[in-house]
Every structure is written in C-alpha cells, then in structure tokens.
Amino acid sequence: MAGDLFHSLMLNAVDEIIRRDPQYLSKQPVRIGRAAPDGPPRTFAGSQALVERCVEFLRRADIPLDDTAVEADDAWKLLMASATDAEAAERGAVSLAPSVSPKKPIEHVLRDDYEERKLKSGARYFVRRRGRQPLVVINASGVPAALWIQLLADETDHFRILLCESRASDLFAGGLHTDTTAEMDAADAALAVQQEGFDKVDVLAWCNGHLPAIELTEKTAVDSVVLLAPSFFTCDEKFATVYGRKILGMLDVVRREPAMTSALCKFTLAQVNASVEDPGKSGLPVWSLPDRSRVFEIASPMSTTPSLMRYASRLASDASYPLRQKLAKLTNRLMVITGNDDHIASDVAATELLTAARVKNTRIRMAAAGHYIQDLQYRYLRTLLESFLVDRSEPRPLARIAVTSAT
Secondary structure (H helix, E strand, C coil): CHHHHHHHHHHHHHHHHHHCCCCHHCCCCCCCCEEECCCCCEEECCCCCHHHHHHHHHHHHCCCCEEECCCCCCHHHHHHHHHHHHHHHHHCCCCCCCCCCCCCCHHHHHHHHHHEEECCCCCEEECCCCCCEEEEEEECCCCCHHHHHHHCCCCCCCEEEEECCCCCCCCCCCCCCCCCCCHHHHHHHHHHHHHHHCCCCEEEEHHHHHHHHHHHHHCEEEEEEEEEEHHHCCCHHHHEHHHHHHHHHHHHHHHHHHHHHHHHHHHHHHHHHHHHHHHHHHCCCCCCCCCCCHHHHCCCCCCHHHHHHHHHHHHHHHHHHHHHHHHHHCEEEEEEEEEEECCCEEEHHHHHHHHHHHCCCEEEEEEECCCCHHHCCCCHHHHHHHHHCCCCCCCCEEEEEEEEEEC
C-alpha cells in the first residue's frame, strides 16, 4: 500500500538518527520552525500538506516536537527531505524502496548465498550464486565487510557480486595482519574476475578502495566505476578534512616513532569507547557519525599495535599512488558519491579533485550523510546503483540527492 511505503521510508529516516545516537531525538524536540514568531508553520517545497503529514508521522512515532521555534533544526530538514522523497516514491515518480536490516550476520549471508573461492596466491573472495550483472565490491583496508551487509544480502537479482578479501586482512574480523598495496589488491581482484570467467564487470569501491578500483580498470574489462566516499586525501593531504589530517598526522608519528604506536593505539581505543558510551562526546555532528554499534568494527585497522603499524604503511603506499594522472586517463563511466557531512572524505575536495583531473563523471552529493552511506542510507545507494549501473542512465535528483555531471 502507498501509505505503507511512505511510513517505511520515514522509519528508515528516523532509524538513521537513532542508530547514530539512540538518545538524540529524546535529548531535544525536533524544531519544525516558523516563517515568523507568530506565523504559520514553515512549508517545505511548497507543500503544507506534506509538512502536516510529516508532523503526523512524528507524533504517531512519539517523537517530541517543538512547533513554536522560529528556525527549523537539522533533524526537521532531514525528515522533511526524506518525506519529500518518500512521497515521490509513493507516487511512482522515483524508485526508492525501504532498507530492511538482514536478520542474519554477514558470516551466514556469505555462507548461504555466496561461493567461497581462493586464488593461487591464497587470496580469498566470495561470489554470489545468483544475479545478472557482475559487480566487484572493494572494501576499505582493514575494515570488516559487515558494513556492506545490506548490499550483500539484498534480495534483488541485479548484481552478481564478487567480494574480494585483501591478503592483508580478514573480511569478518578486520584489522591488518600483513602489508599490501593498492596494486596488489587490484591484481587479486583481476585474477578473481578472470577465474569466474566474467567478460566485463562494474566496480563499486569504498573509502581507500578507490585506488584498487582505479587500478583494476587497467587490468580487466571494466564498464562502470562507482566510488563511494573515496578518501582522495590519502594521495594528497590538501584534500583532507580536519579529521583526515589528524589521522594522517597520527600515522606519520607511527612511521617515524614506532615506539609510540602502542600508546597511540590505546588512545584511539579510549576515544572509541567514549564515543560509544556517548556519541555526543565524539565532537562530530550526528550526521557524520556511523551506526554506534559499528564503531569498533570501523576502528579495526587501528585497534592493535601491529595492525596500526601496517595501516600506517598502507596509507604511506597510497600516498605514492599517481591518483591525478590515473583519474585523468580514466575512460570508464564514473559515478562518485559523497555525503555532505562526511568528516573523513571531504565532498568539496572530491569535487575539486575531479574538476582538476578533468575526468568525465556523474557527481552525487547526499544530504545528512557521512562516510557510511552503504550502511545508513542504503535505500538511496541502491536506487543510485540501479540507475547508473543497471539502467545505464544518470540518476534523478531527489530532495536528499544532488546530481551534477562533468563532461
């Protein structure tokens, strides 16, 4: 039913907030905002009816509201943008389906729906038993693949997913147990593609997985490349966010003064513990945060002294990669997706680099999204992948999605 679709998509929007900070919506009421102190409620996109519908949803969900504030807050802006997209989906104007959290852990998803294979090098990969369109998924160095579980467990048959495990890490546990480079990861992915007999593939890469993805285009037949929150700053510090510069600075200390690694590791874990206990102590806007339950997974590369040292080594290797030159030569269809609130990979810097490289691309910027779009905003990622990879068309702009093209 149409009403059910709107309701489910709005629950996804609320879920984005409470997964980051379970207490956020109870700490302060959502401020709807008014055009003037004594004026009517502020409209959104010219639809008073949609405002009232969103207010009714929030009241039914027992979410506190403040309809006397002059200015609307960021939570209201997110909810109204989500309501606009949900109503468009309800009308059939856009393809946007609710995200559904898988009922089983990633180990069971890969066991039940994928074949596990190995290369002669010993590298492991998983290939989906069904699906029409080969899609190579490249994860960030040392981060468990659980952040991809919604894509990996998706019931649609669009993609025959090939998930590569770096020789440096473990897809389930995360962390780094040996040294690898982007070139090595790309070579393993190319061998997996060859071993599966795929004539041509699409590639989806997250964070510093963008480097093996770009490198893979030179090793096998790749049609389209999707870079999700690419950490371009690992190759050029000028593109780093404040948080990114802190990470690079810490890793530089690890390389120059290895004796400091254990202390830095303990400091990192103490910060992680504090942010889990109270996300407000992270010092970041809620829109930048990951799912609170995944914080330790995301910190896996820096969770032990040996892993932190290898993470420093990997990012040093990434820094030597000729990213600009490779981007400038890229002829594959390219879509780059970033979140407006990404505290790790700056969406502004991504646009700047892509413009400087003069590479043809479809540029996606997602509102109220951080570095973890595949986890927290999967419903939007899915519609973007369907448009760009399956339909081979430019995605439509939505209230939360800005689309630009560079030719």
